[in-house]
Amino acid sequence: MESNRSASNADHMKQMNRSVVLSLIRNEGPISKADIAEKTKLTFATISNIIQKLFQSNLISEQGHGESKGGRKPVLYGLNANAYYAVGVEVGVSQVSAVLTNLQATVVAEEKVPTDASLESTSIVGQMFAVIDTVIETAGVTKESILGIGISAPGPLDIESGVILQPPNLTGWRHVPLRDMVSERYRLPVHLEKDANAAALGEMWFGAAKGKENVIFILADEGIGGSVIYQGRFYRGFNNGGGDLGHGTIDIDGPLCNCGNYGCLEALSSGLAVVRRVKEEVRRGVSSQLSVLIEEDEKN
């Protein structure tokens, strides 16, 4: 038992070190072994070992030589950004979109289609398959080079089982096992994440929260959601509801929310709520330049 545990700890350690070295090469490469050693505090032997493994997986390659610090010019290692790819999908209230990116997160192909939040889940899943198929085809990459698919979708959802529960703004969805549906079709690892968490991760990796460990993110879109990142990890909270602030009651006499309660923040201030309010006011006879737009919208 004890030896099993220490073996798994050693595996975990190896994996961690490998991930640290790969991240460093990805973010700061091309980089020499000496610079990797300086920044990671790992031994030269460990680094050589990891580099050999990364080479064998085709994740990195030799990319020129650095400045000599007395002896031979050191070999520089860089990421093979186009060795592997990943697909990212966003299921939204008004559109379904997909991108295919390389390992450097450069978008190679993208596709989006308008959708209708009141459609049955099967129709929206069909649209999702179509946009995924399109980006894979457009990018022209082999199936083997795609590492996995990440899906961002409105909550509430169950991260463990990959099931979308009952999103207030997607009325045709009731306990849809989206992760398994997608992985069965594409035979790839699939990760499902709440939209606000996925967006927060994007900000942490590439945007306003880059390099930050503790982040509070507010998604104010058609719905209102939020995400809390504490020490670099999601604070998931009870029922994966950590950071959800859209359905807190702001006004108990307020309008009915899509979740069934009255006066939620989302029922008062979200994109959907603002549009609904403007339409109501115009119908009541308030004169606005928006009247023309609403008339045109309702004709379509």
Ligand SMILES: [Zn+2]
């Ligand atoms: Zn609500």
